Amino acid sequence: MREETFLIRNQHEQTSAKEHTVPIYFTSSYTFDSAEEMRSKFAEEEESFLYSRYSNPNVDEFISKVAHLEGAESGWATATGMASVFTTFGALLDAGDHVLSSRSIFGSTHKLFTEILPRFGITASYGSYDDVDAWEALITTATKCIYIESPTNPALDIIDVRKVAALAEKHNLILVVDNCFATPVLQQPIKLGAHISIHSATKFIDGQGRAMGGLILGSNELIEKVKAFARHTGPALSPFNAWILSKSLETLSLRVEKHCSNALEIATRLEKHKALRSVKYPFLKSHKEYEIAVSQMHAGGGLVGFELEGGLEAGKKFLDALKMIKLTANLGDVRTIATHPASTTHSKLTPEQRAEVGITDGFIRISVGLEHVEDIWEDIEQALAKCFTTSQVF
Numbered sequence: 450m451r452e453e454t455f456l457i458r459n460q461h462e463q464t465s466a467k468e469h470t471v472p473i474y475f476t477s478s479y480t481f482d483s484a485e486e487m488r489s490k491f492a493e494e495e496e497s498f499l500y501s502r503y504s505n506p507n508v509d510e511f512i513s514k515v516a517h518l519e520g521a522e523s524g525w526a527t528a529t530g531m532a533s534v535f536t537t538f539g540a541l542l543d544a545g546d547h548v549l550s551s552r553s554i555f556g557s558t559h560k561l562f563t564e565i566l567p568r569f570g571i572t573a574s575y576g577s578y579d580d581v582d583a584w585e586a587l588i589t590t591a592t593k594c595i596y597i598e599s600p601t602n603p604a605l606d607i608i609d610v611r612k613v614a615a616l617a618e619k620h621n622l623i624l625v626v627d628n629c630f631a632t633p634v635l636q637q638p639i640k641l642g643a644h645i646s647i648h649s650a651t652k653f654i655d656g657q658g659r660a661m662g663g664l665i666l667g668s669n670e671l672i673e674k675v676k677a678f679a680r681h682t683g684p685a686l687s688p689f690n691a692w693i694l695s696k697s698l699e700t701l702s703l704r705v706e707k708h709c710s711n712a713l714e715i716a717t718r719l720e721k722h723k724a725l726r727s728v729k730y731p732f733l734k735s736h737k738e739y740e741i742a743v744s745q746m747h748a749g750g751g752l753v754g755f756e757l758e759g760g761l762e763a764g765k766k767f768l769d770a771l772k773m774i775k776l777t778a779n780l781g782d783v784r785t786i787a788t789h790p791a792s793t794t795h796s797k798l799t800p801e802q803r804a805e806v807g808i809t810d811g812f813i814r815i816s817v818g819l820e821h822v823e824d825i826w827e828d829i830e831q832a833l834a835k836c837f838t839t840s841q842v843f
């Protein structure tokens with residue numbers, strides 16, 4: 450089956466009611482016909498459902514769909530994207546281990562590296578997205594894992610996944626890629642040489658700002674380790690959220706295609722806008738890593754960044770001037786969302802620290818939704834006009 454068909458047709462088997470679409474398996478546990486059956490299933494002599502902290506039909510369906518898209522042997526689903534990030538480290542790292550990470554990563558992942566994992570004796574150091582050649586010098590005998598995001602959040606820089614995979618291979622390290630911004634449709638890290646791909650399913654996979662979830666994809670061998678950790682630490686995805694997320698996958702290809710075409714159109718128009726210092730979108734030829742982006746992604750994604758003249762104040766003014774587009778922390782929603790990282794998610798960093806991760810004070814990130822592109826553009830354009838005097842624009 451082709452991708453779109455698989456996402457729609459690969460459903461958990463029908464019950465005796467012969468329903469056309471999968472029901473929600475709202476059950477904490479499952480029954481056994483005999484003591485012997487229960488013993489053998491608990492001994493994992495055969496695959497089966499035991500208890501919903503371990504597995505559930507809705508969760509299994511969700512995992513198998515995304516694993517298929519990304520070419521992964523196996524997967525594990527969690528209640529949030531951060532639960533997937535933490536579960537991966539909890540499963541694969543021991544006290545004394547070191548992680549080499551790209552510098553610009555999701556804020557909570559950064560907190561894990563700086564405040565939480567050190568309490569368990571795990572340390573991290575950081576390499577710049579645009580100088581992978583220098584990363585080798587950061588690898589020590591304690592390094593076990595390389596962690597990257599591409600495109601990066603929020604700066605939309607691109608890291609050469611194949612190049613990092615070659616480095617991981619050379620030093621026998623596990624390469625973990627947070628693939629949230631690219632979605633399983635646009636980029637398949639495992640096919641590029643990564644060992645683990647992680648998603649916050651809360652974003653494009655749900656796509657409608659409703660349900661939270663996370664996914665870890667990889668080889669049978671690595672996912673066995675994830676399972677062994679997760680079964681007893683309990684980050685399980687709820688059957689209800691798994692059902693919603695599985696339904697969302699039925700339209701993922703279609704939605705992502707439209708997110709990308711709307712985003713490319715908005716980025717192209719912004720690039721012509723005289724009042725902006727710069728525009729960033731992975732599939733604009735002006736993007737610094739355009740060639741790498743095109744070689745590892747099928748399209749540019751749903752996020753666009755741009756740089757306002759006038760720094761922090763202009764950024765806040767722009768957000769306040771938006772009418773249709775709401776201020777909220779999510780991304781990948783059908784509704785367009787604008788954020789100003791310097792005054793919100795990254796306000797605790799110094800301007801120098803922000804610059805290191807590619808965030809300038811006038812940087813705006815737009816998660817382009819599925820509204821009509823003219824309505825999205827009109828709102829952005831009128832808000833931009835309010836940030837500048839006429840003489841600056843023309």
Ligand SMILES: *Cc1c(COP(=O)(O)O)cnc(C)c1O
Pocket residue numbers: 529530531532555598602627629630649650651652661662663
């Ligand atoms: C949102 C996000 C996460 C965390 O996901 P949650 O579902 O919010 O826990 C991790 N990585 C990236 C890149 C994200 O955007």
